Amino acid sequence: MGSDHETLDSARDQWKRSTTALERVHQTIEQTTAPKTAGDIAEEALVSEPTARKHLNSLVDIGTATAVEEGTGTKYTRNEDTLLYQRIRDLSTNHSRETLLENVQTMKQQIRDFEDTYDAVSPEELATSLETNPPDGAWEAVAAWQTTERNLHIAQAAINYSRARDLGAATK
Template identity: 45%
Template sequence: MTTSRWDDVNEHVKAEWKAETSPFERVYAIVEGTHDGQSAARIAERALVSEPTARRHCKTLVTTGFAEADADGRTTLYKRNSDRVLDARIRELREETTRDDILDGIERMKRDIRRYQDRYDVVTPEALARKLDADETEGWDDISAWKTTRTNLAVAQAALAYDEASHQLTA
């Protein structure tokens, strides 16, 4: 059996990652990118650690609030804590963007959403999904963009509300 050049590259990258990071850092990195729950066994495989090591570090991440754990039968599934992700996005937006830029962004995103609504004569991307045929590529691409815009709008509005509440508390 012949090993391709890409297999060699992947193995090299894995070896380098393992050499340059601790088992905890690798488990953290995997959980940080996990939207849907994954078992300790799957996280261990991806983080290049043993299953007991992955489970121990996942429990630590749950204890610190960075991760969430959900039971799925006899298996525990771990994923990043969505509230912490949201908090981080709001904090980053507030620190890196002016209030005027946030307001401008909110208005732009509202216009974009209205354009989707007018174009497809529906009020939500979910309603559009019910109308589309499987082969309508542009419509499906618009659903994805619409959902992303809606999420970004909610984060921007939350950042603005947080900023306003923060100013009221210090006034």
């Protein structure tokens, strides 16, 4: 057990030595899906609470993080819109238009298969039709269908983003 603790301490020390406080706060907030206090972020990012708050406020200002006022004070979380934009931009940069179009066609077929298999036009319709004892795998199918729809829209957005970027470059 001691070696696990030593390994974790060593990894934290290495992370602290190889990054700035801002980088650690930024990396921590990117992994944060539920709002957390500056103190919680500070502990995870290995910085003081005032340092975390300073960097979190800067990240809020540039749109990377979101501040949520609650009765107990301000909590911070990642900005989902910024992450979505980054994912779209990364897809458009790292994958060819042809690959993205192939993936779009594959996902459209997967959605048609869900529609045929479950006799529903959307995952929401499937979810509302499920009884108290749904068939095995039905809720997993709802989640998979929702994920496929989301990924389809993201891939389509990446295609459109790439096209808009190319058209913008052509007009310079």
